Amino acid sequence: MSEDVRKSPMKTANREKVLSALLESATIIDAALKCGLNEKTIRRYLEDAEFQKEFRAARRVIFEQNIVRLQSLHADAVDTLKRNLNCENPSVEVRAAQIVIESNRKDFEICDILERLETLENEQKQIEETTKPNNRKRF
Secondary structure, three states: OOOOOOOOHHHHHHHHHHHHHHHHOOOHHHHHHHHOOOHHHHHHHHHOHHHHHHHHHHHHHHHHHHHHHHHHHHHHHHHHHHHHOOOOOHHHHHHHHHHHHHHHHHHHHHHHHHHHHHHHHHHHHHHHHHOOHHHOOOO
16 A cells, blocks of 8 residues: 555544544445545555554454343343243244244354364364474384
8 A cells, every 4th residue: 555544643543533433334435424534535544454453353342342232131131032932922922932942042053063163172282282393202
């Protein structure tokens, strides 16, 4: 890239504005309008590898915060499903039952995958330990 978008203090201030605008906007055009910069400028930032790294890290933080928020609702959601399993509205009861069954199936699959992954990781560690130069027998 011909221009480094990180050079001056002004660029640093713009960088923060662009990052914030991108995190709060659905499109690049919306982000440009929000931070008062040209759409091409936003695209230049997005071409910068270091900016991409910062952007991904910031999005991950927001994503993880939202996961925590969702987890705090989990008990209420389960209570709602339980209540709707016996609400005397057949279509609602069937849908609640479907959700419970699908969730249990997914949980089982995830546990199975994690168990298999752990087994593979342990096998890989054993292979690495037996193939280390210090562990090889000399003839």
